[in-house]
Amino acid sequence: MHALISADKPKSLGVGIRPWLVLAMLSALYTFSLIDRNILVLLIGPIKAQFQINDVQIGLLVGTAFAVVYAFLGLPAGRLADRGNRKLLIAAGAIIWCLCTIASGFAGSYAILVLLRLGLAAGEAVLTPAAHSMIGDLFPPEKRSLAASLYMSAGLIGPPLAFSGGALVISSIEAAKVGGFQTDMQTWQLALFAVGVPSLAVAVLFLLTTREPQRTVEPGTPKSLVKGEVIRQIISRKRLYSGLFLACTFAGGCSYALNYWVVETLMRDFGWTAVKAGSTLGPINLVASVVGVMGAPWMTARLKARGRRDAVVLVCMGCMATAFLSLAVGPILPSATLRLALIGLGTAAALGGTTNIVVSMQEVAPARMRATFVALLFLGITLLGAGAVPVLVPMIGEISQSIGLSRGLAIVCASLSGIGLLLLWWIRDAFEREAIAGFPVVGARI
Template identity: 40%
Template sequence: MKVEATGTIRPASVSRRSALRPNWTLALLSILYILSLVDRMILALLIAPVKAELGISDVQIGLLVGTAFAIIYGLLGIPLARLADSGNRRRIILAGLVIWSASTVGSAFATSYTMLVLLRLGLAIGEAALLPATYSMIGDLFPPQKRAPAASIFAALGAAGAGGAFILGAIIIDSVDMLRSMAAIPAAIADWRIVLILVGAPGLLLAVVLCLTVSEPPRGGHGAEARSEASLVTLVTHAKQHARMYAGLMSCAFTGTVSYAFVTWLPEMLRRDFGWSAAQAGSTLGWILVVSVLFGSLAGPRAAERLMRAGHHDGFILVSAAMVLLGMLTAILAAMQSSASALLTIYFFTSMFLSGCSNTCITSIQIVSPARMRGTVVATYMLLISMAGLGIGPPLTAWLSTNFFYGSIGPALALVAIAVGAPTLATQIWSRKGYKVRITAIAERNGEG
């Protein structure tokens, strides 16, 4: 038995259940995050059969995988973040889960490119609901001293989620072959359609689990500070005052153009140029992404913090710029390799540097942005990375490959890296002065000299 501060006796089993409930909710939401990325990225492993059956081009695939998803996902991010701050987050997540899972399953029955695009839009609508509501819920599930670790666990899983998506996708593709050998699947149904059903169905099952095991936590249930929002005028004024600094930070989002171009087209490049199967490409790339993204996401901010402690007030932007330079150079080098092993070895460092740049930027936003504006600034960054990454990277690579390189993907990826890397690096170097001014002002206000 446990005696409360009020003198009430509460069974120890109830106390343990109360302690476990936030951890279970965090675990389930993390699983949903990974599942959402599987549903989002699985088409990158199915490009060849989808193209063949629906008679579509590489450019149409790029628009399907990237732009169609990115526009809806990006535009809905900020409105859904606002809704999560006032509405029932459990219901928002549940609705999003059902919509994106049903859209994935529905894609298996698409008979035209237009139908596949519309279902892809449904996927984006559903997935756009997950992150804002989850981060808001974490703030009320855990006491102040446990919020940062909880959010970090969720973010780390998300950072490596694209790799996990490829690994799980490869497993599912292999399972289709096994089911075929057991005559458990009708021969008339194409493999890629079976894969989409197997990928989307677990989300519908987890929706039931979410309903039965997760409750909406009370807002401010752990004595959290009162929440307040900055007015639009205040936000605009602050952004104008520090436009030079924010230009450098927001330019990091354009590294996503290269990241998503590689993630989308590298499996197909391995198939076309080196004869790899979809499952082989997915599994190998998955493990490369998991390790490289986790390492880069941790190493970038840590290096920047060390520079800051050493007195370099522009430490974060210096690390970010260095990672942009190294990421783009390795991307160009990787794309031009004539062997799969060399390509993948160099791409490991590309992925590490580009993910390090992005996470360094997000960490920096927490330092330089006023508390009441951080959510909006982060949401703006995520909007940009969605638009510039998914919206531009995959279709631009396909267009360049088709129109200038006779269908060769490698040179197109290299050209995308050059086109994006040069202006991004220049913007970050230019923004150093604005960043130093802001950090110096914060340090003086806090009495740090």
Template identity: 35%
Template sequence: MTAVGNDALPPEAPSSPRFAYGPVRAWAVVVVLLFAYAVSLIDRQVLSLLVQPIKASLAISDTQVSLLHGLAFAIFYTMFGILIGRAVDTYNRRNIIVAGMTLWCMATVACGISSSFAGLFIARMFVGVGEATLSPAAFSMIADYFPPERRARAMSVFSTGVFVGSGLALILGGVAIEATERYAGTSVPLIGQVEGWQLAFFAVGAPGLLIAALIALVREPARMEVSAEGAGVADSLAFFRRNGAALGTMMLAFGANGLINFSLSGWAPTYFIRVYGWSAGQIGAIYGTLLLVCGTSGIMLGGWIADRLVLRMGPRGALVTMRWSALLMIPSLAAFGFVSTPLTALIALGWSCFVLGLPTGLAPVALYSITPNQFRGQVTACYLFAVTMIGMTLGSTLIALCTDYLFRDETAVGRSLALVASCAAAVSFVSLTISQRIQDRAS
């Protein structure tokens, strides 16, 4: 495996097509972790479907709702992510996931117990802290269960949780909310009477504890591809200094992809509601299906292509796949907000979901090709920091600013989305191209 700088991995690192722990066990671990990822997305996003009843019950404003949805989750998710990433590089990763999943599931249930804005904010904060454990630990474990030439497909299967969880949150979340509404006013021991939105948090939070128990049965894999240097704080800082340019340009690209993802999920439904007069239920069901079908198909194909390229050209195969995926996004994203019928808009949205899925599972593969094992948790945490802060912070806001101040027309939200998302795709392509050239010169 080629590495940037002086961080080349030892020659005994496994590179044969054999699975270190057998294919059945390795893929079973991926599936269990996928379930956990899907649960995390559902627990994270169910709040967006409960805005109206929460506002009415707690008498809070849209601004306070936005703080619950964004700031309360994102700030603590990213702040604790760096610390958790270092723990992942040092301690038992399976146990970290179990502890984190137990925390975020209980915090989701606590959202249903909350009777004030402050209580709900604190509960959402702990959802973010708990969920920050999953991706760094899961990506690191999967990398140790699979050799490099099979890794992209395994990472991609796990990453389908992004679209599976988001799609199920849209499709099944509404069903769960409608079902729990029938039991509004039910008296719960130690809590008293609860409203429908509180029961919805109970319904999505509690089942995750079963998945946490299942993960406790997973074997912690041996750490592979460890370089000769140490894993102390000084070693970590030295690694990031040597590889900062290559890692930084990749993470900028991943952040741009995250911006596209958050932009579509945040504003595409509004575009159909405002421009074509669709109901929230209609676009929720259709968009959720597109995420499940098109997004998941893209992730799986991207993993297959990357593995084929890794066999032919080495570790850079994943990065090449991501570069061309970014280029393919631009036309459909640019066209999305300017088409004249809802059908053509859906076609553009479906293709965008598919192409956006292609690189979704490949970021850890590209990062790990230049990162020894003892730094992977920290690198993953930095990657998630970039995606969350750039995507969640800028995506929704830039589109709103374009709609309010550039086009000055709320029905122009589609054009705002097309402008911001297509520019982000171009930034992603350029950044990945620069990163590849940096790595090629250093190898």
């Protein structure tokens, strides 16, 4: 079968429709990956009842089990993406995570559910590093930041859709059962099957209709990475890269904490059902995701146009300060309306800070290292955000009866955003100096 969508490198600023169609499918895959990843948040209650587990074990299931594999496979996946066929890598990973999502509905024990969660993480680990590498070769320099921002924006719509769409799926399944639909499977099992099948369809479509793009080669540099080159590049600017990587990690940690535990705190503090919590939080997260993911890069571009070479760091500092102020008090407010308003603001800020740093890799990372650098960013985000935070929040909440899950969430989010703000302030001068120098590649022949 001949490919319907060519991803050949554009020859001019008039990119054409085909790279945008490839970007649309990459974005759809990212969205579905986050739906499949986050759907368990709405199913905490029935899963706890089914397997007789506690909050910490839930944290291990939805977070740590996923994070360990996702984080440590992301880096080798990034290296593969910088060298091999990114189309096949993405398609294979997508098919694996979709099948694991579907199979999770048939898990007969907590241990099997954890193993399938590991498989889902392995499949998803390849997507974002390879996608950013493809985007860098699909679009000319003037359009790369926009394309990368659109990818991140579409992908981060996933959690809101998991909440709203998941609530709709659950309510539809329950209504069908009341209407006479007969099955031995429980609602949470059917929900996993319902979200896994559409993801699989998009993965197959991407495999059949996309071609591998031609790689960008920087003048005077070899096409492939030389052994140790990434390490030398990072060491040469260790303050800059360490600050960006850690700040991105802490901002991402805030987002993960909110994604995993806000629904449960609403159910416990206000007596809401999973359907009500998910359907209410979904639109709020959707707006917050679009505002944060698109707004932060837009503000950065405006500041750059005015001559601020440190625009990336300035905007990220503003995002982290907003997240700190919003999330230190938002999760513990007694009013559901005010709580959700501040959580929405904090979500937008945390996502904006994370996205702005990831998008900046199109500028601060050499072309042949983009996938590896993005993989390093997601390594940190995943280890802390998806690995430690889901367990840390309930652990802090269980210290004493006076703290509780909501206060544990506020403490974790305020701490992460505050530290991230300090890190960005620390590297601001270094970023401006490197921006003036044009972020030269170590060892490049000019």
